[in-house]
Amino acid sequence: xxxxxxxxxxxxxxxxxxxxxxxxxxxxxxxxxxxxxxxxxxxxxxxxxxxxxxxxxxxxxxxxxxxxxxxxxxxxxxxxxxxxxxxxxxxxxxxxxxxxxxxxxxxxxxxxxxxxxxxxxxxxxxxxxxxxxxxxxxxxxxxxxxxxxxxxxxxxxxxxxxxxxxxxxxxxxxxxxxxxxxxxxxxxxxxxxxxxxxxxxxxxxxxxxxxxxxxxxxxxxxxxxxxxxxxxxxxxxxxxxxxxxxxxxxxxxxxxxxx
Amino acid sequence: xxxxxxxxxxxxxxxxxxxxxxxxxxxxxxxxxxxxxxxxxxxxxxxxxxxxxxxxxxxxxxxxxxxxxxxxxxxxxxxxxxxxxxxxxxxxxxxxxxxxxxxxxxxxxxxxxxxxxxxxxxxxxxxxxxxxxxxxxxxxxxxxxxxxxxxxxxxxxxxxxxxxxxxxxxxxxxxxxxxxxxxxxxxxxxxxxxxxxxxxxxxxxxxxxxxxxxxxxxxxxxxxxxxxxxxxxxxxxxxxxxxxxxxxxxxxxxxxxxxxxxxxxxxxxxxxxxxxxxxxxxxxxxxxxxxxxxxxxxxxxxxxxxxxxxxxxxxxxxxxxxxxxxxxxxxxxxxx
Amino acid sequence: xxxxxxxxxxxxxxxxxxxxxxxxxxxxxxxxxxxxxxxxxxxxxxxxxxxxxxxxxxxxxxxxxxxxxxxxxxxxxxxxxxxxxxxxxxxxxxxxxxxxxxxxxxxxxxxxxxxxxxxxxxxxxxxxxxxxxxxxxxxxxxxxxxxxxxxxxxxxxxxxxxxxxxxxxxxxxxxxxxxxxxxxxxxxxxxxxxxxxxxxxxxxxxxxxxxxxxxxxxxxxxxxxxxxxxxxxxxxxxxxxxxxxxxxxxxxxxxxxxxxxxxxxxx
Numbered sequence: 098x099x100x101x102x103x104x105x106x107x108x109x110x111x112x113x114x115x116x117x118x119x120x121x122x123x124x125x126x127x128x129x130x131x132x133x134x135x136x137x138x139x140x141x142x143x144x145x146x147x148x149x150x151x152x153x154x155x156x157x158x159x160x161x162x163x164x165x166x167x168x169x170x171x172x173x174x175x176x177x178x179x180x181x182x183x184x185x186x187x188x189x190x191x192x193x194x195x196x197x198x199x200x201x202x203x204x205x206x207x208x209x210x211x212x213x214x215x216x217x218x219x220x221x222x223x224x225x226x227x228x229x230x231x232x233x234x235x236x237x238x239x240x241x242x243x244x245x246x247x248x249x250x251x252x253x254x255x256x257x258x259x260x261x262x263x264x265x266x267x268x269x270x271x272x273x274x275x276x277x278x279x280x281x282x283x284x285x286x287x288x289x290x291x292x293x294x295x296x297x298x299x300x301x302x303x304x305x306x307x308x309x310x311x312x313x314x315x316x317x318x319x320x321x322x323x324x325x326x327x328x329x330x331x332x333x334x335x336x337x338x339x340x341x342x343x344x345x346x347x348x349x350x351x352x353x354x355x356x
Numbered sequence: 357x358x359x360x361x362x363x364x365x366x367x368x369x370x371x372x373x374x375x376x377x378x379x380x381x382x383x384x385x386x387x388x389x390x391x392x393x394x395x396x397x398x399x400x401x402x403x404x405x406x407x408x409x410x411x412x413x414x415x416x417x418x419x420x421x422x423x424x425x426x427x428x429x430x431x432x433x434x435x436x437x438x439x440x441x442x443x444x445x446x447x448x449x450x451x452x453x454x455x456x457x458x459x460x461x462x463x464x465x466x467x468x469x470x471x472x473x474x475x476x477x478x479x480x481x482x483x484x485x486x487x488x489x490x491x492x493x494x495x496x497x498x499x500x501x502x503x504x505x506x507x508x509x510x511x512x513x514x515x516x517x518x519x520x521x522x523x524x525x526x527x528x529x530x531x532x533x534x535x536x537x538x539x540x541x542x543x544x545x546x547x548x549x550x551x552x553x554x555x556x557x558x559x560x561x562x563x564x565x566x567x568x569x570x571x572x573x574x575x576x577x578x579x580x581x582x583x584x585x586x587x588x589x590x591x592x593x594x595x596x597x598x599x600x601x602x603x604x605x606x607x608x609x610x611x612x613x614x615x616x617x618x619x620x621x622x623x624x625x626x627x628x629x630x631x632x633x634x635x636x637x638x639x640x641x642x643x644x645x646x647x648x649x650x651x652x653x654x655x656x657x658x659x660x661x662x663x664x665x666x667x668x669x670x671x672x673x674x675x676x677x678x679x680x681x682x683x684x685x686x687x688x689x690x691x692x
Numbered sequence: 693x694x695x696x697x698x699x700x701x702x703x704x705x706x707x708x709x710x711x712x713x714x715x716x717x718x719x720x721x722x723x724x725x726x727x728x729x730x731x732x733x734x735x736x737x738x739x740x741x742x743x744x745x746x747x748x749x750x751x752x753x754x755x756x757x758x759x760x761x762x763x764x765x766x767x768x769x770x771x772x773x774x775x776x777x778x779x780x781x782x783x784x785x786x787x788x789x790x791x792x793x794x795x796x797x798x799x800x801x802x803x804x805x806x807x808x809x810x811x812x813x814x815x816x817x818x819x820x821x822x823x824x825x826x827x828x829x830x831x832x833x834x835x836x837x838x839x840x841x842x843x844x845x846x847x848x849x850x851x852x853x854x855x856x857x858x859x860x861x862x863x864x865x866x867x868x869x870x871x872x873x874x875x876x877x878x879x880x881x882x883x884x885x886x887x888x889x890x891x892x893x894x895x896x897x898x899x900x901x902x903x904x905x906x907x908x909x910x911x912x913x914x915x916x917x918x919x920x921x922x923x924x925x926x927x928x929x930x931x932x933x934x935x936x937x938x939x940x941x942x943x944x945x946x947x948x949x950x951x952x953x954x955x956x957x958x959x
Contacts, residue, residue: 149854151850151853151854154849154850154853154859156779182358182858186856186857186858187856189854189855189856190855190856193854193855194850194851194854196847196850196851196854197847198845198847200845200847200848200850200851202848202851202852202865202866202869202870203866203870203872204865212852212855212857212865213855213857216855216856216858216861217856265855266854266855269855269856275854357858357860358858358859361860361863362773362777362859362860364769365769365770365772365773365776365777366773366777367769368766368767368769368770368773369769369770369773369774369778369782369783369786369834370786371766371770371830372770372786372789372790372793372830372831372834373785373786373789375793375827375830376789376792376793378804378808379796379800379801379804382804382807382808383800383803383804383807385807386803491708492708492711492712493708494708495704495705495706495707495708495709495711496708496709496712498705498708499706499708499709500709503702503705504709512709512712512713514952515712515716516712516713516716517948518716518945518948518949519712519715519716519719521881521884521885521888521945521948522719522888522944522945523888523889523890523915523940523941523944524888524890525888525890525915525918525919525937525940526719526723526888526937526940526941527719528919528922529918529922529933529934529937530718530719530722530723532922533722534718559715562712563712566712590694590697590698591698591701591702592694592698592701592702593694593698595701613795616795617795619797620795620796620797620798620799621797622797622798622799622890622891623890623891623919627922647797647799647891650799650802650803651799651891651894654803654806654894655894655895665803666803666807669799669800669803672797672799672800673796673797673800676795676796676797676800677792677796680791680792680795680796681792684788684791684792685788
């Protein structure tokens with residue numbers, strides 16, 4: 098049973114005639130890493146950003162089809178049905194997101210990680226401290242920052258900031274994490290650390306990751322979806338996609354003939 | 357909570373709209389008696405606070421020999437701002453008399469107000485200010501954007517912006533006591549005049565104009581400049597042939613914006629223009645501008661006189677609204 | 693020949709900068725000499741009626757402070773609306789109108805407040821003066837807030853939303869915090885501007901020779917009194933005006949510079 102099941106999904110940006118995503122069918126499997134790859138403009142980020150409806154920050158988007166979300170209690174709901182503010186909040190607490198550039202909030206390291214918990218209603222100080230520590234340990238950042246939790250998060254390096262953002266997302270115990278090219282702004286060493294971390298995280302959460310880096314997709318993902326011009330061209334186990342793709346387009350892209 | 361916050365911010369934003377409309381309506385309403393009385397002739401009539409007798413038979417207004425008196429009165433008002441209470445009463449009485457006489461339809465005199473002098477004064481001081489400030493401001497902008505090394509440009513830039521931060525009343529005082537005497541020695545004429553007021557106004561808008569012109573120039577992409585230098589162009593040629601054409605629209609917008617500022621400036625001009633309702637014959641003659649007419653006469657005015665001042669305010673508001681709109685929405689928008 | 697023209701042109705430009713600096717120096721030196729010449733600490737102890745400036749300085753601060761209390765929240769809320777909530781037309785219109793209002797002649801705003809506050813309440817008052825200054829301040833605060841919020845990266849808002857925070861929470865906890873330094877600088881510059889304003893106060897607060905905290909009557913204003921004093925024939929009054937101008941300018945420049953200093957330090 099996939100945790101997210103995208104069915105006949107189309108998406109149109111406001112003021113545009115043609116849909117940016119056309120009739121997408123894609124499962125995001127539980128405790129697996131699904132990579133979305135494809136040339137820029139193929140709609141992979143658009144698809145990822147539909148999964149937590151972050152698009153809805155800007156009005157006028159058109160959705161068609163279904164994105165079924167199966168939560169830990171096996172309750173199935175269609176993400177696209179959500180209309181109320183509180184339902185959005187609930188959804189986003191269950192489906193977290195990590196962005197291309199690190200997005201540390203302008204506050205201390207501790208407050209950054211605690212922020213999601215606080216707005217989710219956790220008030221107890223010791224519980225906050227415990228969960229922050231767990232999240233930071235889980236993101237392999239604890240050792241580096243445990244002695245300066247009250248310092249501004251802006252002082253961290255880019256790679257540390259990104260791990261902090263992952264800790265922040267993990268702290269609220271989401272069921273799904275969406276990564277939108279999380280390493281594209283980082284150096285190779287930080288990238289390696291983040292990749293290890295993502296693989297580590299799939300024990301607890303299901304992961305979808307957009308990447309422009311095919312090696313990254315092949316290194317860390319279990320499943321890969323190749324997208325092109327708003328269509329889902331091919332979806333399969335990662336080794337199949339990279340070793341014997343069924344579609345010509347996929348092969349061309351994988352072998353670097355375009356993109 | 358979300359809703360409340362959103363509503364609050366929306367109403368604050370709408371306040372701007374309400375204020376601007378409110379200013380316009382208020383000025384219009386307050387100016388209405390004067391608009392009804394004088395119509396558009398107000399703009400071309402040079403007489404302010406003048407008694408004219410109404411000749412019922414010929415309908416032509418015969419000027420009562422009041423000009424001298426009212427002028428003297430004006431000047432006394434200036435000097436005795438604090439103890440103008442009696443004058444106040446006198447003017448009040450006068451106005452009331454007029455009204456009563458008007459009502460009885462056998463009026464012999466009435467007071468007329470025309471806005472030509474302050475309108476001309478405003479335009480001329482602004483023109484002089486611009487003529488003076490423009491070349492210097494352009495020079496400063498070029499210096500800051502292109503010539504000075506970064507650290508010097510920073511320091512000079514801050515100094516110029518500090519000059520812009522000095523309250524306008526300081527410019528007025530300094531202008532009156534230190535700048536004007538030099539100017540009147542050089543050019544003759546009065547120390548309080550169109551010329552001195554315009555020049556001090558020029559000094560005042562100078563930093564503002566320089567700062568926004570520099571910002572416009574800074575929008576020129578470096579690659580463009582570099583490719584011109586790579587062809588062997590001199591700095592002057594790069595500035596003339598690349599930077600000016602590229603940022604032309606923005607620079608014009610900046611100049612017009614400075615013009616809008618100058619039009620509405622009160623205090624720097626108030627010290628220096630002389631504040632008399634007389635058309636200047638020479639550039640070194642004293643006269644008055646709209647903001648100064650308001651600043652110096654509002655307290656004592658009532659009735660039709662006050663309404664005429666609001667009429668002037670309305671004219672000033674509309675002119676500056678138009679000029680600023682043109683600068684911001686035509687030139688500066690286009691520049692970006 | 694080309695090089696000669698180039699040289700002449702560049703020298704003219706440097707000359708312009710020198711002229712600009714010369715004016716600044718001239719004004720500051722004048723203020724310093726004249727102002728310091730008439731300056732003594734007694735000015736801070738006595739009110740205008742006893743030849744001091746105490747009531748005027750306090751009055752000016754109260755007027756500008758009250759204007760800030762009115763103007764800053766309104767301006768920030770409006771700026772937040774334009775940048776965060778406003779979609780399309782309306783927000784753009786408000787932004788444009790606020791831009792225009794920023795350059796509206798201050799004397800006209802004085803006349804407006806005179807008509808809508810002074811006349812209905814029966815006389816000049818501290819409140820009327822503060823309202824006039826607040827109207828001057830609001831568009832500046834809107835502009836700053838709008839600009840500074842626009843510099844906050846979109847991802848930061850999305851990251852907040854993606855954590856399940858509601859929009860106003862994201863704005864208050866994250867976006868405003870991220871833009872704090874810039875907004876504070878803008879507000880300080882706006883404060884420096886209104887505290888030196890004269891024209892909007894002339895017929896709203898007027899001024900008073902006495903110490904007063906009563907905002908419902910004519911209120912002591914440093915700038916308005918400078919204008920009155922400078923036009924009086926007695927040498928002593930004018931000296932007092934110079935001393936007052938000196939204090940005013942020092943205040944304005946300190947506030948202005950500290951605003952710039954905050955930004956610089958943070959960078």
